[in-house]
Amino acid sequence: VTGLYWCPVTDKNDPFVTPNPGMFNRASENQKITWRDIPVISSADNDLVAATKAGAKAIKIGGKSSRWTNFASFLEWVDSL
Secondary structure, three states: OOOOOOOOOOOOOOOOOOOOHHHHHHHHHHHOOOOOOOEEEEOOHHHHHHHHHOOOEEEEEOOOOOOOEEEOOHHHHHHHO
């Protein structure tokens, strides 16, 4: 997958671990990613809050939310592109 980025540690106190905005900032610094309008897909609101703070476009998979763009499944989101 081109452009895939993930955080290799899971310590929630680390500011570079999701759902902290620092993870997105580190990706920007390390990979020169500009988050404006880049979709970040998650089923967790905390991840989407952090993504939004970095300027990304939050996409929620599963569940309902009036705050995020919602899709029932990843496949539904792909079909919408």
